[in-house]
Amino acid sequence: MTRLILSITIFSLFFAIDASKVNAQTDYANSNATNRAKFLAQATSILESVPLIDGHNDVPIQYRSRVRYKLSQLDFHNTSDLQRPMHTDIPRMKAGRLGGQFWSVYVPTNVPESESVQITLEQIDFVHRLVDAYPDFLEIAHTADDVERIFGNGKVASLMGMEGGQSIGNSLQVLRQMYELGARYMSITHGRTLDWADSATDTPRHDGLTGFGEEVIREMNWLGMMVDLSHASAPTMRDAIAVSTAPVIFSHSSAMGLNNHPRNVPDDVLDMVKENNGIVMVTFIPSFIFEELHQHISNRNAERARLDYYYTGQPDLVSEKMREWDAANPAPVATLETVANHIDYIKNRIGIDHIGIGGDYDGISLLPEGLKDVSTYPDLFAELLYRGYTEEELKKIAGLNILRVMRDVETESIRLQSERPQASEAIIGDYQD
Numbered sequence: 001m002t003r004l005i006l007s008i009t010i011f012s013l014f015f016a017i018d019a020s021k022v023n024a025q026t027d028y029a030n031s032n033a034t035n036r037a038k039f040l041a042q043a044t045s046i047l048e049s050v051p052l053i054d055g056h057n058d059v060p061i062q063y064r065s066r067v068r069y070k071l072s073q074l075d076f077h078n079t080s081d082l083q084r085p086m087h088t089d090i091p092r093m094k095a096g097r098l099g100g101q102f103w104s105v106y107v108p109t110n111v112p113e114s115e116s117v118q119i120t121l122e123q124i125d126f127v128h129r130l131v132d133a134y135p136d137f138l139e140i141a142h143t144a145d146d147v148e149r150i151f152g153n154g155k156v157a158s159l160m161g162m163e164g165g166q167s168i169g170n171s172l173q174v175l176r177q178m179y180e181l182g183a184r185y186m187s188i189t190h191g192r193t194l195d196w197a198d199s200a201t202d203t204p205r206h207d208g209l210t211g212f213g214e215e216v217i218r219e220m221n222w223l224g225m226m227v228d229l230s231h232a233s234a235p236t237m238r239d240a241i242a243v244s245t246a247p248v249i250f251s252h253s254s255a256m257g258l259n260n261h262p263r264n265v266p267d268d269v270l271d272m273v274k275e276n277n278g279i280v281m282v283t284f285i286p287s288f289i290f291e292e293l294h295q296h297i298s299n300r301n302a303e304r305a306r307l308d309y310y311y312t313g314q315p316d317l318v319s320e321k322m323r324e325w326d327a328a329n330p331a332p333v334a335t336l337e338t339v340a341n342h343i344d345y346i347k348n349r350i351g352i353d354h355i356g357i358g359g360d361y362d363g364i365s366l367l368p369e370g371l372k373d374v375s376t377y378p379d380l381f382a383e384l385l386y387r388g389y390t391e392e393e394l395k396k397i398a399g400l401n402i403l404r405v406m407r408d409v410e411t412e413s414i415r416l417q418s419e420r421p422q423a424s425e426a427i428i429g430d431y432q433d
């Protein structure tokens with residue numbers, strides 16, 4: 001979740017939907033009900049045979065912002081009837097056949113950096129307490145084997161990913177303790193450039209990773225914590241893949257070849273991911289997947305800046321003119337098919353073995369049509385079946401690919417710890433750059 005996304009989604013809520021601008025739907029969406037029911041049944045049975053593992057879900061930050069983590073005040077059996085409904089709860093996870101979830105332990109970008117470690121600890125504590133509160137449905141997982149065992153027992157394997165290197169406070173000691181507490185991936189940055197790594201959505205300071213940043217990657221490999229490059233700048237992505245001896249992940253990103261958004265993965269980096277045997281877990285965030293919407297937001301921001309200048313000191317008039325602009329320029333609407341287009345694109349470029357799913361549910365307000373909450377995953381897989389994907393291919397996208405990456409990361413960690421039994425002694429002050 002970023003402030004940028006929040007502001008985009010908040011204003012997007014006020015737009016009327018213009019049907020003519022909805023991303024072109026495939027024949028499948030318009031095909032008859034019997035046809036759709038057949039594909040949906042097949043998709044559902046595939047998702048019952050392998051765990052569907054989503055790379056990114058922001059339920060923990062929702063509980064922080066809504067009820068200060070008081071589980072007694074927000075029942076995870078039903079979050080759909082709230083005044084501001086959430087996307088995730090137990091019945092809808094069951095309906096969506098979710099088998100494993102990386103819960104994001106996320107720190108808002110606008111809090112002082114000195115508080116990031118504490119908030120990450122609170123987020124991790126929350127995930128443990130959520131799992132404790134719903135033991136018949138959730139169980140903590142640390143390894144790929146854990147995920148398969150828990151899925152086999154009919155529960156949702158609960159993993160944790162730290163969203164941004166601010167969570168370790170420039171300290172490998174903190175990084176290692178976060179691993180001990182269960183964090184199994186770390187996004188190298190969130191929306192802000194750090195002392196040791198550039199973000200995709202902030203001014204670059206290092207042209208990628210610093211020397212200490214490279215040491216963070218090595219220590220993550222050594223620990224067996226996955227390197228997540230969602231939110232990192234393209235030079236940071238390239239530097240991290242060059243250093244990492246284990247496969248990397250993108251927990252929630254899509255293809256820059258289809259939408260030139262800095263949060264997406266450029267083609268040359270996709271090629272590196274194939275070489276590295278990593279994975280891109282395709283995200284559903286409308287402005288990242290739909291170029292027309294990305295351009296619309298750019299145009300709207302430009303119009304806003306123009307009006308602010310032209311009508312300086314007249315905020316009411318600016319608001320009125322913006323309402324007129326919005327009425328004349330409805331926001332284009334992303335759909336389930338838009339997401340499937342990114343999966344097609346990545347498959348065509350680097351093959352089926354490097355694709356997963358990273359919805360970002362509860363990290364954004366607005367979702368594509370057809371993917372409104374976690375109950376809708378089977379609809380996306382039905383669309384892919386309609387497009388000609390095989391059952392084996394869908395099993396890989398659903399979970400087998402990320403399980404392979406997890407196992408490779410675990411194996412590489414064992415190899416590295418046998419080579420170097422001691423943790424790194426490096427501190428950020430050892431590095432001049």
Ligand SMILES: [Zn+2]
Nearest residue numbers: 001002163252
């Ligand atoms: Zn994010």
